[in-house]
Amino acid sequence: MASSVAPRLQVVLSVVPDVPLVLGVPTALRAAHALVDVPVDRFIFVTGSIAALTGRWNAQLRALPWTAVSSPAAVGSALAPTSAVLVLDPEGMPEAGELRAFLGECRRRAAPTAWLWSGRTVAVYYPAGRSARRSVLGRSSQGVSGSPRPVDADFHGERLVADVRAWYDLRDPKDVERAEHDLVRSLRKDTDGYLARLDRGISIPVSLALTRTAITPNAVTASSLLVGLLGAGVLAVPAYGAAIAGALLLWCSCILDGCDGEVARLQLLSTPWGARFDAVTDNVVHVAVFLALPVHLHLSHAHAAVIPAGLVLIAGVLLSMASVWWLILRQPSPRRGPGALLYERIASRDFIYVLLALAVVHRLEWFLWAAAGGSHVFWLTLWALARRRR
Secondary structure, three states: OOOOOOOOEEEEEEOOOOOOOEOOEOHHHHHHHHOOOOOOOEEEEEOOOHHHHHHHHHHHHOOOOEEEEOOHHHHHHHOOOOOEEEEEOOOEEEOHHHHHHHHHHHHHHOOOEEEEEOOEEEEEEEOOHHHHHHHOEEEEOOEEEEEEOOOOOOOOOEEEEOOOOOEEEOOOHHHHHHHHHHHHHOOOOOOOOOOHHHHHHHHHHHHHHHOOOOOOHHHHHHHHHHHHHHHHHHHOOOOHHHHHHHHHHHHHHHHHHHHHHHHHHHOOOOOHHHHHHHHHHHHHHHHHHHHHHHHHHHHHHOOOOHHHHHHHHHHHHHHHHHHHHHHHHOOOHHHOOOOHHHHHHHOOOOHHHHHHHHHHOOOHHHHHHHHHHHHHHHHHHHHHHHHHHO
16 A cells, blocks of 8 residues: 655656757756655765866756756665655656656556557656665666666556656657746736736746846846836826836836746746745835836825825725735635635736726826725625635
């Protein structure tokens, strides 16, 4: 009977120089990051130059528990004898979800298991490293090769056939193109706002261009913050043209706000610090916008009710931010409840489109009054739904 406790796992990945990069990143690193949510003790990279691996890809390696060996013969001695082993074919790349499903099935079976795709062995799992040294890793004249050997009559284990789309054969240019297309398509997130989904049509091409530069995701986040603060400052100016220009700058900030996460995911540079930095800059820009709006209206119209409405709006925005963080963002995903996705979408920067439209028709006061009331309705209903779930 399979154990209910997942065994310790080590993953062997070879960095092969003549295998094409996928969106500029080696497939071995992409495969490793596909397992970042799986309890992996260690990734063992087989590379002809450890210095080149660490020098060029140190930022991508930082999030992984890893070691590297410079020759295939050293793989066997690097394996822990009692930990399970997963070995992937270095000439291809798994689809992330399919790989995790394969690994889950292997652990359920608790037996040596080969993963076959188009009649070819693309991965082998073995429950213990000591047996993997003998049975899983193919042997060449130099020793252990660090890649799965073809399954033959000598393989004493089970076989699982992979779905046709579970693997990308990177020797085939069409599969390289398919892998890159699927990675780009995965950039669209369920938490995107209803209108902000339109931004992806612009942000994704921009992000693809940025991946070919030395610009980091955090630099993109900082740029989004600066453009957003500039937009809020221009919005505060009491002029029709300034209101439109400020709203357009805020829309550009939204585009960059999408680019930072896209660049991070494409280049495997996502970090907890980067996510916190992104969240803080979003909130700073939001507060700046909702401060600038009543200032613009007060200077434009000198209406006495604008300032109290602005104070009500700021209070509602701050209470909404605090409520979203306390009830949704700080909670693990399974505990967020079915309505969390809806509230995350409503709390996105979709309002920038409304702000721009009302700036064009010279009716920003409509936005002020609607947002002043709506922000309080938002956080009150969020707390009410949270209490009902209890």
